[in-house]
Amino acid sequence: MYRRHRASAAFSLSFLSLVFSITAFSSSYWCEGTRKVAKPFCKGDSKGDLCIRFNSPDGNGSQAVQYIWETGDDKFVEKKFHAGIWYSCEEMINEEGETCRSFISLTPASDRGVLWLSIVAELLYVVLLLTGNILMSVEICYYSSVIDGLKINAFSAVVTVLAGLLGMVAHMMYTTVFQMTVNLGPEDWRPHTWDYGWSYGLAWTSFACCMAAAVTTINKYTKTILEFKHKRKKLERSFRIQYRFPEHTAPEKVCNVYVNSFQNTTDDPAHALRSLRHLATISVL
CATH class of the missing domain: 1.20.140.150 (Butyryl-CoA Dehydrogenase, subunit A; domain 3)
Structure with missing residues (x-):
């Protein structure tokens, strides 16, 4: 908004x-x-x-x-x-x-x-x-x-x-x-x-x-870039805590876990996958 x-x-x-x-x-x-x-x-x-x-x-x-x-x-x-x-x-x-x-x-x-x-x-x-x-x-x-x-x-x-x-x-x-x-x-x-x-x-x-x-x-x-980076860091931190990933874990693995878990709880997995790909793209910026 x-x-x-x-x-x-x-x-x-x-x-x-x-x-x-x-x-x-x-x-x-x-x-x-x-x-x-x-x-x-x-x-x-x-x-x-x-x-x-x-x-x-x-x-x-x-x-x-x-x-x-x-x-x-x-x-x-x-x-x-x-x-x-x-x-x-x-x-x-x-x-x-x-x-x-x-x-x-x-x-x-x-x-x-x-x-x-x-x-x-x-x-x-x-x-x-x-x-x-x-x-x-x-x-x-x-x-x-x-x-x-x-x-x-x-x-x-x-x-x-x-x-x-x-x-x-x-x-x-x-x-x-x-x-x-x-x-x-x-x-x-x-x-x-x-x-x-x-x-x-x-x-x-x-x-x-x-x-x-x-x-x-x-x-x-x-x-907008700063907001996406901040949300990505919070997302990575929450998944590290939930799945106990080491600090050097690549963000791609975190995204894969997020996609697998999110596909099981949403009615539109394709939309979730697109959102994570956008997030991964922004993380490279």
Whole structure:
């Protein structure tokens, strides 16, 4: 029962990690901030603080002198932007909506290789998380053999640990690429202020859940092995006392005596023999 609870806890953590990683990978809110851009000229009857107004003493004639009253910071406006692995979007001035550009095209040429490695690592991270979820779900629903369940448990632990390492490397590489793009990217994109967004936090939460699932899975495997070894030692000790075997007696003889005695008292000898073979296999581990 306790092993089933630990398996369910590991599966829940791994499933949360998978959902968080897919959500973060597909979003464009890894980083958020503002860009400082010059205000456009007001057109027609448009007025407001988001465009530069003209003031002319004579509204007629093309030779009239026009005055611009905005000076210093008044000539600039801050536009919000957000960027992810795939896109960088910023709001439009005096209009609703956003304009988006590929983040790969904004990255300096010297850092695009690192960005592609980050993308590949993120994809492998998602694939390994999905594989670990499938293995854990099979383990929960698998009732045929304890040994086979332990094998699946060990393999899912290895896959989950590898997924966590890949996720950590991918997140760190993207962080490095974004910081280099801020310093060396196009002039018409460089942010004035920026900070990490909710997708970035979600990505690292996914990594934390992944490593917690891996630790839970390894803990379940270790505890199961220790429980079987403890039960085997108690079984050998009880048979040594009952049949007065010497201490150097091989465990196989103890198992044979146990099988012979157990077959005489149970209605399913084949099941008893399978259980003892599983126990003997675990004793070798």
